Amino acid sequence: MRFVRPLVLGVVAAGLVTAAALPASAATSTTFSLTSGSLSVTAPTTAALNNAASGTTTISGSLGSMSVNDARGGTAGWTVSAISTTFTGALVSPSVSTAVSYTGGAATTTGTVTVATGTATTLTATAASVMAGSAVSGNNTAAWTPTLNVTMPASAKADTYTGTVTTSIA
Numbered sequence: 001m002r003f004v005r006p007l008v009l010g011v012v013a014a015g016l017v018t019a020a021a022l023p024a025s026a027a028t029s030t031t032f033s034l035t036s037g038s039l040s041v042t043a044p045t046t047a048a049l050n051n052a053a054s055g056t057t058t059i060s061g062s063l064g065s066m067s068v069n070d071a072r073g074g075t076a077g078w079t080v081s082a083i084s085t086t087f088t089g090a091l092v093s094p095s096v097s098t099a100v101s102y103t104g105g106a107a108t109t110t111g112t113v114t115v116a117t118g119t120a121t122t123l124t125a126t127a128a129s130v131m132a133g134s135a136v137s138g139n140n141t142a143a144w145t146p147t148l149n150v151t152m153p154a155s156a157k158a159d160t161y162t163g164t165v166t167t168s169i170a
Helices: 004-021
Strands: 039-042 058-062 066-070 078-084 099-103 108-115 120-123 128-144 147-151 165-169
Touching (some): 078 120, 120 128
Antiparallel strands (some): 058 147, 066 128, 078 165, 099 147, 108 128
16 A cells, blocks of 8 residues: 555646646637629620521520629529520621520539529510529529520521620629
8 A cells, every 4th residue: 555655646746747838828819701702604705506498487506505603602692684686697688587585404503502494585685584593602603505596587588697695694
């Protein structure tokens, strides 16, 4: 039993030396801001629709891959809108399109956002909603490949037709 007491005293003394050797500590309060980024839409600069024989009244084709990048880090939804000029030929008395419609395809998304599959939307010179993101939380992206349908009169001349579809986001 004599050996137990010096051993216990040695362990207690070693514990006190270790506790005394610990560095002093201090708490630092820190803050930071998480700033928002931008909201953007990307569309191809050119797209060729399918060629068709004279007398075909609806010309269709893909506009290519469209995408939205929402780096605002918030909860506000977004709406992609489009406008279209009429499609005209180069002949002396050019034929013009009578209607243009945009159908958004199924969207592939990242982050937290709900994007409904686009339906056919008639495009004019006034902006029309073609895709929308809702139930947003934080940063998100969406990508889809829309189809454009251009309706031509039955009397349209054989020619190369050109028009412009402009896409915007808010």
